Amino acid sequence: MITKLIDLIFPIKTAYAHCDIPCGIYDPHNAQVAAHTIIRMTTMINDLKFDSEDEDEIKKSHHQIARLVKVKEEHAELLKHEVRVIWGDYFKPEIVEKFPDLHDQVWKIMRLASKARQEVNLAAADELLEAVQKFAETYYQSKGLEPVRVKSGFPTEGEIVVHK
Secondary structure: OHHHHHHHHOOOOOOOOOOOOOOOOOOOHHHHHHHHHHHHHHHHHHHOOOOOOOHHHHHHHHHHHHHHHHHHHHHHHHHHHHHHHHHHHHOOHHHHHHOOOHHHHHHHHHHHHHHHHHOOOHHHHHHHHHHHHHHHHHHHHHOOOOEEEEEOOOOOOOEEEEEO
C-alpha cells in the first residue's frame, strides 16, 4: 500500500539509451578493429599448409584453422553487434534524413559480415572493411566531425577511420 502511494507521488520515468545508462557514448572503432581482424584471420587461413608430408604439421594446421575460424566468426558477430547498436540507438530519424543511404549501408555491412563468416574470402573481408569505414565516416559526419583515414598499424596494413 505504501509503495503505491510512493508511485503516485514519484512516478517512474523511462530512460532510453544503448545501455541502461543514457551515456551517449558510441564509436565505430570496435567495428573497424573487428573488420581488420576478419581480414587477418582470412589471410592466416589462406596461408595454412595442408600439403606437408609431416603428419604433425598437418595436425597443427587443422588445429590452427579451427582457432582462426572461431576468431573470425566471433569478430564478425562483434562487428554486427557494434554496428546494430550505433544504427539502432544513436541514429535518430532526423540524422537518417541527412544520410538517406544509412539503412543501405547497415544492410550491406550485415550481409558482408555474414559472407565473411560463411566463406574464406579475402575480397569479401576487404569489402566489409570498406563498408564499415564508410559507416564510420557517416557516423563522424553526423556528429559534425571531419572523418579522416589513417594507417592502422595492424598487420593488415589497412586504414582506420577517425575524426580530426
